[in-house]
Amino acid sequence: MSGLAIFHLKYPSLLQFEEERLSEAQIRSNLKTLYGLDQVPCDTQLRERLDQNNLTQAIRWSLQAHFRTLQRTKALETMKFYDDYYLISGDGTEFFSSNEIKCDHCCTKVYNKGKANETTTYHHQMLVGSVVHPDMKTVFPIGFEPIVREDGQKKNDCEQNAGKRWIDNFRQDHPKLKVIFLGDGLYSRGPFIEKLKEKNVHYLLVAKEDDHKALYDYFWAGTEPDIEDFTQTNHPLINRYRFMNKVPLNDANPDLLVNVIYNEETNLKTKQTVKRMWVTDLEVTQKNVRTLVKGARARWKIENETFNTLKTKGYHFEHNYGHGYEGLANVFAGLMLLAFLIDQILEAFNKTFQAVLAKCITRTRCWERCRGVFFNYFVRSWDVFYSAILDPPRFSL
Numbered sequence: 001m002s003g004l005a006i007f008h009l010k011y012p013s014l015l016q017f018e019e020e021r022l023s024e025a026q027i028r029s030n031l032k033t034l035y036g037l038d039q040v041p042c043d044t045q046l047r048e049r050l051d052q053n054n055l056t057q058a059i060r061w062s063l064q065a066h067f068r069t070l071q072r073t074k075a076l077e078t079m080k081f082y083d084d085y086y087l088i089s090g091d092g093t094e095f096f097s098s099n100e101i102k103c104d105h106c107c108t109k110v111y112n113k114g115k116a117n118e119t120t121t122y123h124h125q126m127l128v129g130s131v132v133h134p135d136m137k138t139v140f141p142i143g144f145e146p147i148v149r150e151d152g153q154k155k156n157d158c159e160q161n162a163g164k165r166w167i168d169n170f171r172q173d174h175p176k177l178k179v180i181f182l183g184d185g186l187y188s189r190g191p192f193i194e195k196l197k198e199k200n201v202h203y204l205l206v207a208k209e210d211d212h213k214a215l216y217d218y219f220w221a222g223t224e225p226d227i228e229d230f231t232q233t234n235h236p237l238i239n240r241y242r243f244m245n246k247v248p249l250n251d252a253n254p255d256l257l258v259n260v261i262y263n264e265e266t267n268l269k270t271k272q273t274v275k276r277m278w279v280t281d282l283e284v285t286q287k288n289v290r291t292l293v294k295g296a297r298a299r300w301k302i303e304n305e306t307f308n309t310l311k312t313k314g315y316h317f318e319h320n321y322g323h324g325y326e327g328l329a330n331v332f333a334g335l336m337l338l339a340f341l342i343d344q345i346l347e348a349f350n351k352t353f354q355a356v357l358a359k360c361i362t363r364t365r366c367w368e369r370c371r372g373v374f375f376n377y378f379v380r381s382w383d384v385f386y387s388a389i390l391d392p393p394r395f396s397l
Contacts, residue, residue, distance in 0.1 A: 003050055003332065005035045006321075007339040009374060010314045010367035014043040014321055026378045033380060053105075053327035059334035060143060064173045066341055067131075067142055075349055079133050079140070082180070082288070085202065087295050089132045089139075089182040089302035090166065092147055092159040094318075095333050096124040101323050105148040124148070124329045127162040128337065129170065132182070132301040134294050138348040139305045141341045143170050146330040159186055164195045171199040180204055180282070182299035185211055188279050190253040197281070204296040207260070207279045214251045215279070219244055219260050228286055240264040241293065243284040259284045263293045310340060313363040352386045359390060 011017040021027050021040055031037040041049065070076040081087050102122035109121045125147040131140040145166040147159060163183075180202045181187075188205035196203050209216050219227075222244050229242040242262040249256040258279040266273045278296045282288075310317035321332050346353035360366035369389045377393065379385045 001035050001037055002031075002040050002046055003335045004339060005031060005037065007315070007332075007336045008342060009371055010316065010339075011371070012316055012319070014046065018043045020375060024375060027375060030374050030379050033378075034382060034385065047322040047324060047328060050331045051322075051324035051326050051328040053330070055327060055331045056144075056146060056334050059331070059338055060169065060173070062338055063141060063143060063341060066338075066345065067140065067174075070140070070345065075345075076131075076140075078348075079131055079136065079138075081133055081295055082291055083178075085178045085180045087132050087134075087182055087298055088129045088142060088170075088179050089299045089306075090127060090129040090163065090187070091184065091299075091302045091307075092125050092127045092162065093307045094123050094125045096318070096320060096323065096329050098122050098320070098323075101320070103323060103325050103329070105146075105326070107147065107149055124333070125159070126330065126333055127159060127166050128302065128306060129166060129181075130302050130306045132298045132305070134298040134301075137305060138344055139301055140344055141306065141337050143173065144334060144337055145169065146327075146333075148330070160189065160192055163187060163192060167195055167199050167201060171201070180295065182296060182302075184299065188212070188249075190249055190256055193249065193256065193258070193279075193281075202281055204261075204278050204280045204282070204292065204299075206296075206299070207277045209277075212250060212279075215247060215249060215258075215260065216277075218247055219262070219277075222247075228289075230286065232290070236268040238266045238268065239290075239293075240266075241289050243289050245284055247279075249279065261289060261292060261296070306340075309363070310336060314367045315340060350386075352383065352390070356386050356389045 006014065006017050021031070028040070031040055067076075076086075079086055099119060099121055106122040106124060109123065110118065111121070112118045127145045127147060128141055129143050131142050143166060145162045147162045181196060181204070183203070183205045185206045185208040187203075188207045188211070193203065193205070207215060227242065227244050229240070231238060231240045240263070243260060245259040246257045247260045248254045249258050258281065261278045261280065261284055263276045264273060276297075280292065282292065284292060307317075309315065315336055317333070317336055323329050347357060356369070357363070357366055360369055370385075373379065373385060373388045377388060379388070
């Protein structure tokens, strides 16, 4: 809870949190009132206690608990997209990199190998899955999986392996949730698709020509009635839709049949054309192809509304709060993700918090105002906390 408080309040460093906690009685009082903390560890003890790989499991349970609350209260209904399915966009991101600081679980990159200026970079990554909707800015992180080098292994972990672990954990936490997994070209491979099928997870995955030459050849050689191809104009956009069901994924997996969607969008004003292709296990028809394309394009929300917000909107996602020897870097990243989920829930459903964001205009300014109230006043509840930003207490000196 102490770690969550630091990241929920967007403190730029553990040292600043430590100094203010020790010097101001109202901060200690607010930590007890708002976060239930009778005793707060010093920054050194905090790092030592959180440097455990198994704590990522506890954070996963916390994410799960928040998500189930959204389900029970029917608040999540607004995120349903197609046939009562939720879209989950999954992708990996790097949050720590150093040429010097490292642990046994760091992944590595070697530059200029074998040359006099050879250098090694140590880094941590995680795969995150967020519930997204093409018509909504809000996203809800539903789980994460560290991409690490396991004990005794010389080779790096890979995003696909982390993705398979993510799917296993997701289905363990949410065995009956109807979802469509959105992923980039890294995931449209036979082994990962088989994992999705095994766990009853539908998918819409990017298919790049360099990775799927046989699929592209089969698809473009198709003719009616196997292929449907039509164009729709909505000035200034012209969209061409072409789709084909039951296409072999590749020569290595001839029995693994997928449905293929192609979309070509031309902007008459800019004279630019963008071409995209996806594979899916959902049957594609002329009635649903536009909806499926819209959903597939929402994959970018994992980058724009999740990672970009964490890295540029005051969460300090790439700041090194402490690397540790076991799991500290992953635990800190997980706690930031949990704090982000709490903020996203408030932004979606809490009118007072919505008003606070509107008043502050930017998220960074909002977090500054939050820390100001936390630092300067004794606060008895979260309702009072956010109301004090909208209407600050006034007194004269």
